[in-house]
Amino acid sequence: MNYLKALVLFLLIFVGLIYLSGQNAKQQLMMTLAEQLPQVVNPSLNNAIDESQELSRMSHSLVDDLHDITFVSKLPVDLVASLTVAELNLSKTKLSGSNTLNWQFGNHTLYASIDSSVNFNYWLVAFWAGAFTALGLLIDYLFTLIFKFQPFRQKVSIPDAVNSGKDKLSTAIEELRWFDGLKQQGLIKGLTAQQELQLASIKEQQQCWFSIALKQGLNIEQALKAAEADDALCFDLANQQVIIHGVPIRLSKTPLLYYFWYAKRKFEAEPAYLNPPQGKPDHKNGQQLAKLMQQYGGHQKAIRDLDEGLKGKTLDQNRNKIKTELQRVLEGLACDYLFDSERDERTARYRYSLKLPASKLKLGP
Amino acid sequence: MPRNFVFTILRLLIATLVLLPAMVFLSQQTIEPVVLKEQYSYSCKVKNTSGKKHFHIYMPTNWQVEEFAQTLCDTLLAKQSFETVTVYWQPREMLSTEQLLSDNYALFLNRDYALSGLLPNWDDFYTAILSLPSYQISWFSHQDNMQLSANSLKNKRIGLLEDKRSESGYLAPMSELKQFGQGLDNAQLVFYPNRESLVNDFLAEKLDIIPSVGHHGQLKRWPASKTQPLQHVSSTLSWYLNDQYADLAPSLVTYLQQYQSRLLKVHTTHPYSLDKGLR
Numbered sequence: 001m002n003y004l005k006a007l008v009l010f011l012l013i014f015v016g017l018i019y020l021s022g023q024n025a026k027q028q029l030m031m032t033l034a035e036q037l038p039q040v041v042n043p044s045l046n047n048a049i050d051e052s053q054e055l056s057r058m059s060h061s062l063v064d065d066l067h068d069i070t071f072v073s074k075l076p077v078d079l080v081a082s083l084t085v086a087e088l089n090l091s092k093t094k095l096s097g098s099n100t101l102n103w104q105f106g107n108h109t110l111y112a113s114i115d116s117s118v119n120f121n122y123w124l125v126a127f128w129a130g131a132f133t134a135l136g137l138l139i140d141y142l143f144t145l146i147f148k149f150q151p152f153r154q155k156v157s158i159p160d161a162v163n164s165g166k167d168k169l170s171t172a173i174e175e176l177r178w179f180d181g182l183k184q185q186g187l188i189k190g191l192t193a194q195q196e197l198q199l200a201s202i203k204e205q206q207q208c209w210f211s212i213a214l215k216q217g218l219n220i221e222q223a224l225k226a227a228e229a230d231d232a233l234c235f236d237l238a239n240q241q242v243i244i245h246g247v248p249i250r251l252s253k254t255p256l257l258y259y260f261w262y263a264k265r266k267f268e269a270e271p272a273y274l275n276p277p278q279g280k281p282d283h284k285n286g287q288q289l290a291k292l293m294q295q296y297g298g299h300q301k302a303i304r305d306l307d308e309g310l311k312g313k314t315l316d317q318n319r320n321k322i323k324t325e326l327q328r329v330l331e332g333l334a335c336d337y338l339f340d341s342e343r344d345e346r347t348a349r350y351r352y353s354l355k356l357p358a359s360k361l362k363l364g365p
Numbered sequence: 366m367p368r369n370f371v372f373t374i375l376r377l378l379i380a381t382l383v384l385l386p387a388m389v390f391l392s393q394q395t396i397e398p399v400v401l402k403e404q405y406s407y408s409c410k411v412k413n414t415s416g417k418k419h420f421h422i423y424m425p426t427n428w429q430v431e432e433f434a435q436t437l438c439d440t441l442l443a444k445q446s447f448e449t450v451t452v453y454w455q456p457r458e459m460l461s462t463e464q465l466l467s468d469n470y471a472l473f474l475n476r477d478y479a480l481s482g483l484l485p486n487w488d489d490f491y492t493a494i495l496s497l498p499s500y501q502i503s504w505f506s507h508q509d510n511m512q513l514s515a516n517s518l519k520n521k522r523i524g525l526l527e528d529k530r531s532e533s534g535y536l537a538p539m540s541e542l543k544q545f546g547q548g549l550d551n552a553q554l555v556f557y558p559n560r561e562s563l564v565n566d567f568l569a570e571k572l573d574i575i576p577s578v579g580h581h582g583q584l585k586r587w588p589a590s591k592t593q594p595l596q597h598v599s600s601t602l603s604w605y606l607n608d609q610y611a612d613l614a615p616s617l618v619t620y621l622q623q624y625q626s627r628l629l630k631v632h633t634t635h636p637y638s639l640d641k642g643l644r
Contacts, residue, residue: 005373012381013388020392028396036401042558044404046456046528049428051561058404065402071394080394106527106558107566128391136380143376 009136014129021079021125022118025071029083029116030101037062037112038103041090045105055090055110063088066116079125080118087115178207187214195220202227212330213247233337233354234362235260237296243365244337249329251322254302258318260363261289262339262354267361272353274344275316281309312349319352405455407431409438416446420610424474425531427454428628441616457530472617473605479530480605491605494614495621497629502533502595505567506574509590515545518553524563524572527556534560537597538576 041058048054066085071078089095094102095111102111179199182188191199202210206227213223229246236243237260241250251259265273276282290306292298305314319339326334339352354361407430411420420442422434430452437450457475462483473480473491480487504513511517523542526534542549555572557563560581567575568583576595579585604621606614 005377008374009377009380012377013384016381016385016388017392020388021394024392024394025396028394029399032396032399036399040401040404043455043459044427046559047405047426047454048559049426049561051559054427061404062401066399069399070397072397073394075391077391078394079392106562107555108562132384132388136377136384139380139383140376143379 005140006133006137009140010129010133013132013136014125017079017125017129017132018120021120025080025083025118026099026116028071029069029085030099030114033112033114034101034103037090037101038105038110041110042105051092055092059088059090062090077124077128078121079128081121082119083116084119085114085116087113089113089115179210182211182214187211188220191220195224198224208333209245209247212333216247216249216329218247230360231336232360232362233263233356234365235263236365238365244326244330245333247329249325251325253298255318255321255325257289257293257296257298257302258315259322260296261292262352263361264292264363266354266356267358267363269358272340272342272351273315274347274351275312275349276310277347277349278312281311283309286310315352403455406451406453407434408449408451409434410449411438411445411447412443414442414444414447416448418447420447420450420472421470422450422452422472423460423470424452424454425457426628429624430454433624436620441613441620445613456528458528469607471607471610473607474602475605476532476600476602478600487605491607492611492614493603494606495618495625496601496603497625499599499601500578500629502537502576502578502597502599504538504574504593504595505577505579505584505587506591506593507570508573509588511574511591511593513541513545513593515549518542518545518549518574521553521573522555522571523553524555524557524567524575526560526563527558532599533576533578534563537595537599541595541597 040062041055044058045051045054063085066088069083069085071080071083073079089112091111091113092108093111094109095113097113099115100111100113102109104110179188199210202224209229210223210227213226214220218226226246231245232243234243235256236248237256239248239250240253240256241248242256242259243249262273273285286306286309289310290303293303293306305311323334323338326337330337336355338355340355342351343349344351405427407427420437422437424430434450434452442450453470457479460483465483477487477493480491484490504511523538525538529535542554555566557566560577563572563575564577564581564584566572568581577584578599579587604617606617
């Protein structure tokens with residue numbers, strides 16, 4: 001590209017020098033001829049019998065004197081080597097064109113058209129065109145520096161305007177690369193300026209909750225609320241769901257009610273529940289849970305099973321279902337909302353309780 | 366890319382423009398003086414000669430000068446001691462004494478009063494070898510039976526030659542006009558650099574009256590009723606040969622007779638006879 005640029009500049013200057021020096025040489029010739037032609041042409045016509053014939057004769061005779069006209073310059077730089085008049089046409093009738101002269105002879109005008117060819121010292125022209133090209137590239141380089149300097153100054157001036165909403169927004173946009181993935185997944189379509197601002201200001205943890213909420217089918221507005229919601233587990237049994245950190249997660253009726261039962265125990269500050277031994281179901285707690293199920297419309301089969309008492313195996317199955325469902329939705333964040341287990345040394349069975357403190361539990365919406 | 370390209374071209378143009386004054390300065394060269402040769406001459410090289418002398422001829426017309434010079438080069442002066450023959454026809458006003466002496470004309474067509482004015486003792490150098498007969502000069506007009514008088518010339522545009530040494534174009538007609546004295550306004554007189562433009566303007570009716578010997582084809586056929594002879598009859602025009610070349614006189618006279626008989630046949634309304642011509 002740079003070589004091409006230099007070549008274009010060289011050609012531009014080369015042609016420029018040829019044109020300028022050629023024009024100058026021709027102009028100088030025209031000035032000389034404008035002064036001299038009338039002096040030599042007019043006297044010859046005075047005693048001429050046929051003006052036109054004499055003009056034609058002089059046209060040829062004058063050309064013989066007008067070859068290899070040389071030039072001098074102030075510097076030792078003769079771009080034009082010589083100039084030769086190829087054709088000179090003297091006439092009584094008007095001649096058009098750029099290289100024409102006219103003057104008065106008696107009561108009429110005489111015209112001359114001059115066709116000249118310039119011989120250039122091409123090597124000298126090329127040398128100077130080269131020198132000018134180097135200078136031109138230097139000037140061009142300086143231009144580039146000036147242009148580069150301009151945008152830098154604009155960047156420096158940004159802090160002055162940083163308080164304006166528009167600039168704040170553009171800065172935010174630059175940083176909000178974290179939700180590009182959501183955009184690609186089609187979870188985010190069209191953000192308002194306000195929403196972009198909100199997204200810009202949320203923390204990394206909240207970003208996770210925002211993504212989870214979107215994946216759960218919430219809109220951007222609701223997802224933003226979820227991201228900023230309290231860290232709480234809320235049971236919405238009427239809608240057969242839990243709301244964790246503002247994100248609703250639907251669970252099957254039975255695991256949901258088992259989940260509720262553990263929460264209720266935690267809420268009421270009861271100790272971690274030791275799984276009943278195999279073959280010895282816990283009737284007391286079984287009835288309590290069956291009562292809850294009847295109250296919140298649990299499956300009849302599950303209620304009937306509980307008539308036989310609360311079994312360790314059933315407890316394990318339902319906790320696993322809860323775990324699976326929460327992990328599917330919340331991934332790594334699920335563990336905080338699951339169960340702590342603790343081995344009872346005496347019986348070698350496990351006790352289970354909700355990990356979440358009671359203060360973060362809401363048993364009703 | 367196109368935007369970058371345009372930007373690059375723009376930058377190159379700006380760089381060229383910045384350099385333009387320096388380029389203009391570099392292009393300034395002054396022409397070496399060109400001196401154009403005078404054009405009122407025709408030269409030829411004499412055939413079969415080793416001579417170094419130059420044979421200069423002057424005559425107040427360029428009529429057939431090329432043929433004239435060529436005849437001298439090819440036949441009359443062949444094998445003589447001349448290298449070149451040159452015929453000059455500059456305006457008579459441009460002839461000066463210095464020129465006459467320095468250019469050393471070998472042959473000369475002029476009137477003896479004009480020659481005396483330039484060089485009173487001309488006959489120490491020149492001898493008249495042949496004279497042209499005197500010829501009639503006439504006024505030509507567009508009007509029938511015009512009688513020249515102060516009255517008839519009123520408001521008429523009169524064309525004359527600029528050449529104040531021309532007897533037929535200036536001297537004779539001017540002296541005749543002077544005789545009509547007052548009444549003639551200088552603005553009525555229009556001066557022309559040569560006969561051709563004078564006659565052309567007359568034929569184009571830009572002029573009412575001109576003096577002429579009738580050398581133009583159309584003037585030769587001009588109705589006699591529209592012409593009036595001048596009272597003055599032209600004084601004698603003679604060929605003067607430099608005494609150095611007296612030996613060439615016989616051959617030159619023979620050729621000059623032929624030349625001037627043709628000249629007068631073509632350029633005057635009056636017939637020319639050879640025997641009257643010789644002085």
